[in-house]
Amino acid sequence: QSALTQPASVSGSPGQSITISCTGTSSDVGGYNYVSWYQQHPGKAPKLMIYDVSNRPSGVSDRFSGSKSGNTASLTISGLQAEDEAEYYCSSYTGSSTLYVFGTGTKVTVL
Amino acid sequence: QVQLVESGGGVVQPGGSLRLSCAASGFTFRSYGMHWVRQAPGKGLEWVAFIRYDVSNKFYADSVKGRFTISRDNSKKTVYLQMNSLRAEDTAMYYCAKDRLTGYSSTWAFDYWGQGTLVTVSS
Numbered sequence: 001q002s003a004l005t006q007p008a009s010v011s012g013s014p015g016q017s018i019t020i021s022c023t024g025t026s027s028d029v030g031g032y033n034y035v036s037w038y039q040q041h042p043g044k045a046p047k048l049m050i051y052d053v054s055n056r057p058s059g060v061s062d063r064f065s066g067s068k069s070g071n072t073a074s075l076t077i078s079g080l081q082a083e084d085e086a087e088y089y090c091s092s093y094t095g096s097s098t099l100y101v102f103g104t105g106t107k108v109t110v111l
Numbered sequence: 112q113v114q115l116v117e118s119g120g121g122v123v124q125p126g127g128s129l130r131l132s133c134a135a136s137g138f139t140f141r142s143y144g145m146h147w148v149r150q151a152p153g154k155g156l157e158w159v160a161f162i163r164y165d166v167s168n169k170f171y172a173d174s175v176k177g178r179f180t181i182s183r184d185n186s187k188k189t190v191y192l193q194m195n196s197l198r199a200e201d202t203a204m205y206y207c208a209k210d211r212l213t214g215y216s217s218t219w220a221f222d223y224w225g226q227g228t229l230v231t232v233s234s
Contacts, residue, residue, distance in 0.1 A: 003155065036220045038156070045206055045227060046148075046156065051220035057211075089156050093219040098173045100158040100219055 004103035011109040012080045020106045022073040022090030030071035034093035037075045041086045085110045113137040113223045115207050120228030131192040133207030141185040144210035144217050147192045149203035197232045204229050
């Protein structure tokens with residue numbers, strides 16, 4: 001089972017909106033609504049930002065939103081802030097023998 | 112507050128074994144499935160294993176199947192990862208993570224993570 005495909009980097013200016021894509025197949029992203037997004041700052045543990053495609057855990061800013069179309073999921077960060085600079089990973093349950101797969105990761109830079 | 116504290120990492124030779132522990136607090140441990148996720152230095156995340164709340168099922172990534180064993184002791188609020196036949200490619204930070212939902216209702220989202228324990232496989 002290959003990792004889900006994400007762009008290596010995305011950047012934006014403070015206040016702007018950016019979108020990170022996460023492309024899989026019909027066996028993972030396209031087949032299940034079990035897509036999550038995690039934020040990871042350097043040297044820190046990942047933090048859950050979005051679960052079940054578009055749901056935010058309590059305490060996560062509403063500037064973060066998720067969606068899915070076909071085999072591609074997306075994370076949008078609106079009103080970009082300096083503290084959003086981090087690595088972001090998507091993930092999905094899969095129908096393969098390895099039950100769960102992460103994306104390749106996207107480095108978000110706030111210009 | 113929820114806390115997950117991993118321990119047991121260290122340096123081990125190829126072919127060796129290591130047992131990781133993750134001590135949980137701040138939630139009803141016996142009600143939640145638990146996962147191990149690893150991250151090689153400078154690399155992305157890789158899911159490793161999952162154990163249901165009642166130990167009824169255990170699941171593994173293909174890369175560790177047959178070599179790693181996940182277990183838990185609900186009386187001690189601890190989840191373990193026994194790692195045998197270790198290889199250089201198993202070198203990584205190992206995180207334990209709590210499933211977001213109780214019982215069998217997992218949607219494979221991990222809402223709390225420990226700070227990790229580093230495993231280095233090297234001769």
